[in-house]
Amino acid sequence: MIEENPRARSLVLDVPAWAGHRAGQHLDVRLTAEDGYQAQRSFSIASPPEQPTVELTVDPIEDGEVSPYLTQAVRAGDELEVRGPIGGPFTWTVDDGGPLLLLGGGSGLVPLMAMLRHRAARESTIETRALISVRTATDALYRRELAELGPREGLEVRWTYTRTAPPGWDGWRGRVSAEMLELLGSPAAPQARPRVFVCGPTGFVEHVATLLVDAGHDPARVRTERFGPS
Amino acid sequence: MAPITRGFLGRRPDVDPTRIPPGQYFERGFPVLSAGPTPRPDLAAWSFTIDGAVGRSASWSWDDFMALPKETFTVDIHCVTKWSKLDTAWGGVSLDTLLDGVETQAEYVTAWSEGGYTTNVPLADLRGGRAWVAYEYDGAPLEPEHGGPARLLVPHLYFWKSAKWVRGLTVTVQDQPGFWEQNGYHNYGDPWREQRYWSD
Numbered sequence: 038m039i040e041e042n043p044r045a046r047s048l049v050l051d052v053p054a055w056a057g058h059r060a061g062q063h064l065d066v067r068l069t070a071e072d073g074y075q076a077q078r079s080f081s082i083a084s085p086p087e088q089p090t091v092e093l094t095v096d097p098i099e100d101g102e103v104s105p106y107l108t109q110a111v112r113a114g115d116e117l118e119v120r121g122p123i124g125g126p127f128t129w130t131v132d133d134g135g136p137l138l139l140l141g142g143g144s145g146l147v148p149l150m151a152m153l154r155h156r157a158a159r160e161s162t163i164e165t166r167a168l169i170s171v172r173t174a175t176d177a178l179y180r181r182e183l184a185e186l187g188p189r190e191g192l193e194v195r196w197t198y199t200r201t202a203p204p205g206w207d208g209w210r211g212r213v214s215a216e217m218l219e220l221l222g223s224p225a226a227p228q229a230r231p232r233v234f235v236c237g238p239t240g241f242v243e244h245v246a247t248l249l250v251d252a253g254h255d256p257a258r259v260r261t262e263r264f265g266p267s
Numbered sequence: 268m269a270p271i272t273r274g275f276l277g278r279r280p281d282v283d284p285t286r287i288p289p290g291q292y293f294e295r296g297f298p299v300l301s302a303g304p305t306p307r308p309d310l311a312a313w314s315f316t317i318d319g320a321v322g323r324s325a326s327w328s329w330d331d332f333m334a335l336p337k338e339t340f341t342v343d344i345h346c347v348t349k350w351s352k353l354d355t356a357w358g359g360v361s362l363d364t365l366l367d368g369v370e371t372q373a374e375y376v377t378a379w380s381e382g383g384y385t386t387n388v389p390l391a392d393l394r395g396g397r398a399w400v401a402y403e404y405d406g407a408p409l410e411p412e413h414g415g416p417a418r419l420l421v422p423h424l425y426f427w428k429s430a431k432w433v434r435g436l437t438v439t440v441q442d443q444p445g446f447w448e449q450n451g452y453h454n455y456g457d458p459w460r461e462q463r464y465w466s467d
Contacts, residue, residue, distance in 0.1 A: 067290075068272040075269065076277050077290055078349055102278045102292065110274050118269055123464065125450025126302050239299045243412055246304035256304045256382060263299055 038113055041178045045096040045144060046108045047083060050119065052091050058082055058122035060129055060151035061234065061262075064093060065120040068103055078103040081147040081236075081262075082122065085155035086130075091119075094178060096144035127262045129232060131156060135163035136224035140213065140245050142170045142237020146178050148262065149236060153186060153194075162191040164224035166231075169196050170213050170241065174203040195221065213245050218252055227253035236262040286343055287351050288458040294350035299412050302446065306381040306432050308416040315400065315417070316435035317365060320373035325365075329416070335360045338399065342422040344429070345458035357420060358403030362393040365400065365436075375442045378419050381432040386445035387454070388421060388428055390438065397423055400433060425456040425463070 039047040060082075067077035084092035097104040111117070129137065129152045137156070139149040146169050156165060171177045183194050197209035197217065209217055218225065225231055233254060235245050242263045249259050280293035287293055310329040318324035327335070339358045345351045376393060379385045392398065402409050402417040409415035414431030421428045427447045448454050453462040461467060 067269065068275040068277070069269040070275050070277045071271055074277045074279065075290065076275075076292060078292075106272075106275055112273075115273055116270055117272065120464075123451060126446075239412070243299075243305060250304050256306070259304050261301060261303055263301070 038111070039092075041094055042175055044108065044176075045094055045178060047092050047094045048107060048111065048117075049084075050091045050093065050117065052119060055089075055091060057086055058091070060085055060155040061127045061148045062122035062124040062151075063148070064091065064122060066093070066103060066107070067118045067120070068106060069118065076102050079123065080104075080107075081151070083147045083150050083154075085151055085158045087155065087158035094144065094147045094150070096147075096178075127234060127236070127260050129155075129234065131159045131161045131163060133232065135165060136229050136231040137163055137165040138221070138225045138231040138233045139165070139167040140170075140233070140235045140237075140249075141167070142241030142245070143172070143176060144178060145235075145237030145241065145262070145264070147236075149234060150179055150183075152234065153183070153192075156192070157186050157188070160188055162188050164191045164229075164231075165193070166221040166225040167192075167194045168213060168217060168221060169194070170199060170237070171196065172200040173198060174201070191224075193221070213241075213248065215248050215252060218248060227255070230255065230258060233259045234262075235259065237264075239263045282353060286353055288345055289461045290463075291345055291349055291351040291458065294352050297352060297355075297413065298346065298348070298350055300346065300348060300427075301412075301431060302384070303382060305411050308411055310416060313416060314434065315365075317369055317438070318435065319377075319438035320371050320440050321438050322370040325369065332360065332400075332402075332417070336364055339403075340399065342420070344422050344426050346426040347452065347456070347458075347463050351458075356405055357399065357401040358406070359399040359401030359417070359420065361396065362398040362400070363396060366390075366394060369438070371438050373438045373440045375439045377437045377439055377443050377445060378428075378430045378433055379435055379437065380430045381434055384430055384432070384446050386419075386428050386430050387439075387443055387448055388424065389442075389455075392421060392424065393436075397421065423457070425453075425458050427452065428456055 083094040316326040419430040419433040
């Protein structure tokens with residue numbers, strides 16, 4: 038178990054006979070109460086395929102049924118019923134090539150993190166730009182790891198704070214804008230035809246996908262994944 | 268028998284459990300899921316076409332389509348991502364109306380959408396008052412993020428079969444798996460038999 042921020046935690050699962058996954062895929066987790074009542078939900082895999090354990094980062098939704106159990110009640114050594122990996126279009130491997138443009142809102146960073154960790158594990162220098170939008174510094178996931186992630190060559194990770202930036206922050210503030218996308222540079226420009234992955238709450242994904250299409254990105258190269266009620 | 272999850276109590280929704288298929292949970296919101304950007308509606312360029320292995324193909328402009336008999340209906344919908352939403356109210360054209368006069372020996376349909384999405388459904392599942400092309404939700408024009416201007420609605424199958432931004436049906440002799448059906452999701456997708464993935 039890894040505390041990622043005051044709410045979110047990562048669960049490191051030892052899955053027997055795990056057949057491997059692709060970065061971006063998710064896993065179904067099913068919980069069973071003593072009387073047989075069951076609840077299941079999907080969670081993005083945060084770990085790269087190169088890692089032998091499967092790591093889920095769970096950001097609990099208020100009023101949720103499965104996610105608060107996973108972040109508050111689960112203890113190391115507990116057994117969970119899982120199924121997967123699941124998901125096809127929202128995946129990337131180094132062999133697919135680049136450039137790669139990743140746009141995450143809040144815990145929408147999780148499947149993108151699997152892609153970044155995979156790129157690192159393969160020591161790829163594929164041109165990659167990531168822009169992560171969070172409300173405040175305490176909502177951010179993997180901040181330290183992202184600051185240290187290699188190979189640095191070709192990789193640029195930017196953050197924007199929509200509510201409160203950390204003290205002394207001189208970077209971007211506010212929701213993702215057309216200008217921010219432009220400032221990500223030429224690998225992220227429509228002319229470079231990057232593979233684009235956008236993940237976050239519906240409002241974030243709709244907003245960012247619209248900006249991307251308006252900027253001239255081919256909608257067929259923009260893959261989206263959303264979570265949460267609209 | 269599934270293993271008991273230590274300390275898990277669960278939240279029992281205050282709804283008729285016989286209306287919630289296995290493995291689903293009751294949702295009051297209306298989550299949005301799609302694999303790419305939301306296309307912008309252009310009603311002047313919009314058409315709905317039925318073609319493929321049919322005697323004669325048919326096509327409607329938006330105005331033609333609006334002139335077809337409209338049905339309003341209330342159905343339960345079930346998304347493979349586990350949420351079910353009950354008593355959703357829609358307005359649109361019954362597939363029985365659209366398929367009236369379409370003659371074919373073929374048994375399969377590929378529904379296709381603006382933006383390239385496809386999904387396959389047996390033709391028989393689109394007949395018998397079980398499927399519509401919907402353009403209203405809750406009495407208002409269907410929002411683009413929910414599939415507007417018009418989406419397929421086949422509520423007795425998982426909701427990915429209810430193609431958003433639908434533009435046509437191609438009748439096929441061979442069953443041709445669509446976008447999600449090629450990506451690990453079940454070919455038929457009956458929520459009551461929990462046909463989520465290939466191995467179900």
